Structures are given as C-alpha cells and as structure tokens.
Amino acid sequence: MLEIPDKPPEGAQKALIEAGLALFGQKGFDATSTRELAERAGVNLALITYHFGGKDGLRRAVVGEVARRLLAVAGAPQPSEGLTPAAALQRLQTILRGVAVFIGTAPEAGPLVNFALAELARGGPMTDLIYEGFIGPKHAELSQLWAIASGKNADSEAVKLAVFAMIGQVLYFRLGREIVTRKMGWTSIGPDEAGRIADLIAENLRLLTEGERE
Amino acid sequence: MLEIPDKPPEGAQKALIEAGLALFGQKGFDATSTRELAERAGVNLALITYHFGGKDGLRRAVVGEVARRLLAVAGAPQPSEGLTPAAALQRLQTILRGVAVFIGTAPEAGPLVNFALAELARGGPMTDLIYEGFIGPKHAELSQLWAIASGKNADSEAVKLAVFAMIGQVLYFRLGREIVTRKMGWTSIGPDEAGRIADLIAENLRLLTEGERE
DNA sequence: GTCTATAAACAGATAGAC
DNA sequence: GTCTATCTGTTTATAGAC
Numbered sequence: 001m002l003e004i005p006d007k008p009p010e011g012a013q014k015a016l017i018e019a020g021l022a023l024f025g026q027k028g029f030d031a032t033s034t035r036e037l038a039e040r041a042g043v044n045l046a047l048i049t050y051h052f053g054g055k056d057g058l059r060r061a062v063v064g065e066v067a068r069r070l071l072a073v074a075g076a077p078q079p080s081e082g083l084t085p086a087a088a089l090q091r092l093q094t095i096l097r098g099v100a101v102f103i104g105t106a107p108e109a110g111p112l113v114n115f116a117l118a119e120l121a122r123g124g125p126m127t128d129l130i131y132e133g134f135i136g137p138k139h140a141e142l143s144q145l146w147a148i149a150s151g152k153n154a155d156s157e158a159v160k161l162a163v164f165a166m167i168g169q170v171l172y173f174r175l176g177r178e179i180v181t182r183k184m185g186w187t188s189i190g191p192d193e194a195g196r197i198a199d200l201i202a203e204n205l206r207l208l209t210e211g212e213r214e
Numbered sequence: 215m216l217e218i219p220d221k222p223p224e225g226a227q228k229a230l231i232e233a234g235l236a237l238f239g240q241k242g243f244d245a246t247s248t249r250e251l252a253e254r255a256g257v258n259l260a261l262i263t264y265h266f267g268g269k270d271g272l273r274r275a276v277v278g279e280v281a282r283r284l285l286a287v288a289g290a291p292q293p294s295e296g297l298t299p300a301a302a303l304q305r306l307q308t309i310l311r312g313v314a315v316f317i318g319t320a321p322e323a324g325p326l327v328n329f330a331l332a333e334l335a336r337g338g339p340m341t342d343l344i345y346e347g348f349i350g351p352k353h354a355e356l357s358q359l360w361a362i363a364s365g366k367n368a369d370s371e372a373v374k375l376a377v378f379a380m381i382g383q384v385l386y387f388r389l390g391r392e393i394v395t396r397k398m399g400w401t402s403i404g405p406d407e408a409g410r411i412a413d414l415i416a417e418n419l420r421l422l423t424e425g426e427r428e
Numbered sequence: 429g430t431c432t433a434t435a436a437a438c439a440g441a442t443a444g445a446c
Numbered sequence: 447g448t449c450t451a452t453c454t455g456t457t458t459a460t461a462g463a464c
Contacts, residue, residue: 011447012447012448027244027336028242028243028244028332028336029245030242030244030245031243031244033438033439033440034439034440034441035438035439035440043448044447044448044449044450045440045441045449046441046442046448046449046450047447047448047449048440048441049440049441049442050447050448051447054440054441055439055440055441114335117335117389118242118332118335120389120390120392120393121328121331121332121389121390122242123391123392127392127393131392131393131396135393136397139397157398157410158414160397160398161398161410161411161414162414162418164386164387164390164393164394164397165383165386165414165415165418167386167390168382168383168384168385168386168387168389168390169379169382169383170382171382171386171389172378172379172381172382172385172386173378173382175331175334175335175382175385175389176334176378176381176382177337178334178337178341178345179334179341179345179349179378180378182345183350183353183374183378184371184374184375196371196375197375200372200375200376200379201379204376204379204422207421207422207425207426208418208421208422210425211421211424211425212421225429226429226430247456247457247458248457248458248459249456249457249458257430258429258430258431258432259431259458259459260430260431260432260459260460261429261430261431262458262459263458263459263460264429264430265429268458268459269458269459429464430463430464431462431463431464432461432462432463432464433460433461433462433463434459434460434461434462435458435459435460435461436457436458436459436460437456437457437458437459438455438456438457438458439454439455439456439457440453440454440455440456441452441453441454441455442451442452442453442454443450443451443452443453444449444450444451444452445448445449445450445451446447446448446449446450
C-alpha cells in the first residue's frame with residue numbers, strides 16, 4: 001500500500017530520493033539509469049535495490065516525497081464555512097498566488113512539478129497516490145471556496161470544472177515555461193515575473209467569480 | 215534544419231511515424247524500443263536507421279508530423295482587422311471550442327498532445343519546431359483576437375499572459391484527464407463532456423474579456 | 429529498399445565479502 | 447548498511463546478403 005511519509009527520509013535514502021526527484025523530473029523516469037541515480041546521490045548502485053527493492057520502488061518513494069512537499073507548499077486545508085464571498089475570493093487568490101510563485105521561482109519546483117505532471121499524464125499507478133494524497137482534498141477545498149465566492153453549489157459540475165480550469169491556468173506557466181519566456185521576451189521566470197503572473201490569475205479569479213454571481 | 219513537411223509521408227516511413235506518434239505519446243520516447251516501433255509499424259527494424267538515421271531521427275520526423283497535424287486542426291490564421299469586439303470574442307470561442315473538442319474526443323489527440331507537451335516540458339531541441347511552426351503564429355492570432363475583444367493592446371504583457379492562461383485552461387483537460395474524469399464521476403471524456411468543457415471555457419472567455427473592457 | 433544476423437554498449441538486478 | 451564484481455537480458459545500430 002502506498003503511503004505519504006510523515007517525515008523526510010535521511011542518509012542514503014534521502015540522497016537517492018533527491019537524485020530521483022531531480023533526474024526523473026528533468027529527463028523522465030525511463031531515460032534515467034540506476035547508475036546515474038547512484039552517482040548523483042553519491043551512493044553505491046546496489047543501495048537502490050537494498051533500500052527500495054529496485055528502480056521502480058525508488059519511483060514510488062519519490063512520488064511519496066513529491067506528495068509530501070506539495071502538501072507542505074499548498075498548506076493544510078482550512079474550514080471555509082461562514083466565509084463571505086469576498087473573503088473566499090481573497091483566500092482563493094492567496095492560495096493560487098502562493099502556488100504560482102512557488103512553481104515559478106522555487107528552484108526545486110521544476111523537476112517536482114514536471115515529475116508529478118508526467119505521472120498524472122501517464123495515468124499509471126502513481127496517479128492514485130498523488131490524487132488521493134494531494135489533488136483530491138485540495139480540489140475539494142478550492143471548490144468550496146469557489147462556490148462561496150461565486151454563489152454556486154460546491155458539488156455542481158460548473159464549479160468543479162471551473163476549478164480545473166483555474167488549476168490549468170497556473171500549471172501551464174510551468175509546463176509551457178520555455179514558450180512563455182520566449183514569447184514574453186523574458187530571460188527566465190523570477191520573482192518579478194511570477195508576481196505578474198499571479199496578479200493576472202488573481203484578477204481573472206475576481207472577474208470569473210464576480211461575473212458568475214450576477 | 216528542421217522543417218514542417220507539406221505532405222504526409224508514405225509507405226514504411228509513414229508507418230514508422232504513425233507508430234512513433236502512438237508509442238512515444240503513450241509511453242514516452244525513452245520507454246519505447248526500436249523493436250516495438252518496427253513491430254507496430256509492420257516493417258523491419260533496420261528501416262528506422264535507413265530512413266531516419268536512427269531512433270532520434272524518427273523522433274524529429276514525428277515532431278514534424280505533429281506540427282503539421284496541429285496546424286491542420288487549428289486552421290489557417292485569418293486576418294482579424296476590422297472585427298468588432300463581439301465578433302472577435304465569438305471567433306475566439308469558436309477556435310477554442312474546436313480545440314477543446316478535438317483534444318477531448320479525437321482518438322489520435324491523446325498521444326499527439328501528450329507527445330507535444332512532453333517535448334515542450336523538456337525544452338529540448340524539438341521545442342523550436344513546435345514553437346515556430348505552430349504555437350508562435352497561433353499565439354499571435356489569439357492575442358490579436360483577445361486584444362480586440364477586451365479593448366487592450368495586442369502587444370501588451372497583460373494580453374499575452376491572458377492568452378497563455380487561456381491555453382492552459384484547455385490543455386489541462388487533456389493533461390489531467392485522469393484526474394478530471396475521476397473527480398467528475400465520468401467514465402471518459404466523450405463528445406458530451408467535451409462540449410460541456412467547451413461551454414465553460416467559452417463562458418469564461420466572455421466574462422474575462424468583458425470584464426477587462428469595463 | 430528491405431531483409432537477416434550480429435555486434436557493442438547498456439540496462440537493472442544480485443551474490444557475497446566486509 | 448555499504449561495497450565490488452558480475453550475471454543476464456535488452457538496447458540501438460550496422461554489416462552485408464538479396
């Protein structure tokens with residue numbers, strides 16, 4: 001059974017997971033050899049099998065670590081009952097701004113998000129862990145906030161789809177990072193650029209939820 | 215020099231490109247062996263090297279074919295001068311609805327989009343071809359339409375970013391297809407579901423552009 | 429252009445010493 | 447827990463017959 005670890009790993013395990021996170025995210029799982037992983041982690045090749053049972057076991061461990069970190073970035077879900085529409089909108093904006101700045105500027109965000117997206121796109125067995133541990137609860141929280149802000153029902157199809165569209169807006173700035181920087185004439189996405197992206201998304205949220213309320 | 219082919223390939227080359235499109239998109243480039251490619255294409259293994267110079271040459275050929283098909287789906291850019299804001303909005307909605315339905319329901323869309331996104335996320339040499347041949351021109355057209363519909367300047371940062379956010383909304387419904395179907399309680403994304411997604415995006419476009427105009 | 433046969437390198441995994 | 451040395455299968459690429 002797959003689980004999300006409570007505590008960060010240590011020693012050789014930590015080094016291997018770190019190497020897996022970087023290399024899997026950058027080059028993809030299949031393009032990364034066990035020898036590369038061991039070299040990058042500074043440990044012996046045989047330790048992959050010893051600690052994780054094999055390369056695929058390391059993948060599972062990396063997924064668990066990804067879920068753990070995403071949860072930390074997104075913050076624990078908070079009850080949203082009793083919020084006014086304006087307060088719900090503000091909390092939505094705060095959450096998405098934090099995510100936008102994180103995926104735009106945090107050095108470790110690139111491989112982490114790339115790895116998570118690749119796992120999700122494949123729809124393989126790792127999807128479950130990422131979904132149940134992170135996306136499921138977070139989506140529910142966002143849906144409730146969106147429902148309050150827009151005056152609609154949290155369980156309605158419109159609200160659930162709207163939350164997906166909102167997530168897509170944020171993620172594309174990581175996935176299409178090459179395209180974005182090129183088209184915008186930026187050299188990279190730093191704090192300034194991530195801030196402007198966050199501003200746009202926050203404003204879009206306001207327009208969408210207020211428009212829905214009328 | 216990489217080029218977008220004018221005409222579809224034939225014979226063994228076509229069969230190999232078709233196999234590459236399906237397998238690269240589904241399993242990823244590195245996870246696909248040349249033997250699988252040859253078997254699926256129904257041709258001899260050695261023909262990959264003969265026709266494309268190796269596995270990586272086949273990847274290039276597949277990218278060219280992807281760009282060719284995406285161009286065909288999105289349609290040739292049309293001049294947008296003289297359009298009223300309402301007409302520009304309607305054309306935006308038509309284009310995005312077409313793309314949403316295509317990536318939601320076309321059987322070949324999954325591997326094709328997955329492959330293109332994987333290439334873009336990697337930011338490797340294939341990015342150039344996809345960007346210059348497809349995304350660049352299309353983004354310019356969408357920006358002009360958005361500018362007219364929202365009353366802003368097509369070269370402004372706000373408009374260019376808004377177009378990226380819009381593209382992200384559409385793409386996530388393919389990338390996160392597993393998550394979407396699960397969360398929505400759908401068994402798959404068929405014409406009905408794709409239509410409802412398109413409706414949402416069209417409505418979002420209206421709210422965003424009209425909101426900006428005020 | 430297409431095939432068979434094979435080369436040369438690389439993959440992931442493991443036995444056994446320490 | 448960590449290491450060396452090695453096994454076994456697979457990978458891509460190619461030489462050469464047809």
